[in-house]
Amino acid sequence: MEEPDTAVPEVRRKQELKLFLFIAVLLFPILAIAVVGGYGFAVWMYQLFVGPPGPPA
Template structure:
């Protein structure tokens, strides 16, 4: 039983490292980059913002 608990803890640590170190930064860059791309394309099509 202790071996199964140790395996579960190891799996949870690997999942946390994957989420915190890999997935969160990749998603952040993708979201910010996607938003910037949308703004850039909309300004190419519609023109610069007027104020």
């Protein structure tokens, strides 16, 4: 059987606040920059091989 959570509610609340701040201030912005940068890099590499968009030749 699993032990019930024995953390004091105040301690758990502080842990959850720290985790939320880590996610909101660090993790999500870093992930957003990585996703947008990765997409931009993929488009750049695609255009390097296929050519830039434009009217058909």
